[in-house]
Amino acid sequence: MKSMTTLQQLGFSNEQLERIDNLVPGRIATQSKGIYRVVTENHVILATLPGKFMHDLTDPLALPAVGDFVLMTLQPGENKGLIEHVLPRKQAFIRQAAGTETKPQIISANIDYAFLAMSCNDNFNVNRMQRFLIAARDSGAEPIILLTKADLIDELEKEIMTAELSGIAGDVxxxxxSMHTDDHIAELRALLKDNKSATILGSSGIGKSTLINKLMGEDVMVTNDIRESDSKGKHTTTHRELLLLPDGGIMIDTPGMREFQLWSTGDHIGLSTEFSDIESLIESCRFNDCGHTNEPGCAVQQALSDGTLSAARYEQYEKYQRELAYQERRSNQAMRRAEQDMWKKNTKIGRQNRANKGR
Known part of the structure; x- marks a missing residue:
């Protein structure tokens, strides 16, 4: 990790700099098992969380994440510290964590651009890209679609892929x-000047690490190719990592994602943006509580009937609505259970402490 010379180059805003006081500011570069690598002006600090963060364990979104701006106290004579404050996030890219447990996972925080990557082979999947787009728009980051390994296809195939994406991507x-040329690398670097930050998301083995090496101008990431036998990739990146570009700007690399489930932030901005045409129709229905089945004056059914709205697109919209509603119910239940478990644990500790004092 290369040290930067100013906090502004790390992405700190003037408003954030006013809150520093006597603490040491930095930005989280990696996180693993409660240990954070934090980049400061002059050093990389290994930091942990003090006990006051224990009450946040029931809310994963309250804990520090890669990309967060933090304030620390340092241990004298050592490159170690305690994270005392996490400065307010301007945005966070969140997904439902992999596995069966219902909980959010912050992919990256405080980013300006979300580079959504797929490769031009069997990895190309419009529905997966639509999920990425919904999550990116929900986070507030500006999405940019990157189709890697473009040397594998011809110009006609590129036109077909572009047409398929136009139905979900709009003006993105x-x-x-191409892994063999520097096409568009200068354009991507230009986006990240002026201390902008981006994260890159996609499946394993599609060329994310190769792309980062091109942006960095040197080989800083180990690369692996997609297996020719099944067009699936091997994991190269095993953790999220913040990288400082030599000419300015910040990239956050992420591990390959075999699955991507949406996480509801409550307002469904991403879904509303992605399906703004359908939500405009819903607002035009005669009745506010229209179920969009056989009610009179239903604009949705009229659009389905006259072909201005495809049945497949409306079914996809309903699918995401059901998925988010189910996830919200599970999340609320999980939060209540976690709070109850924490309350029981604290009560037990309190009883033990009182018993020990009474001896």
């Missing part, structure tokens, strides 16, 4: 990236 930029 689409760049075809």
């Amino acid at each position: 930029p689409v760049y075809f990236i």
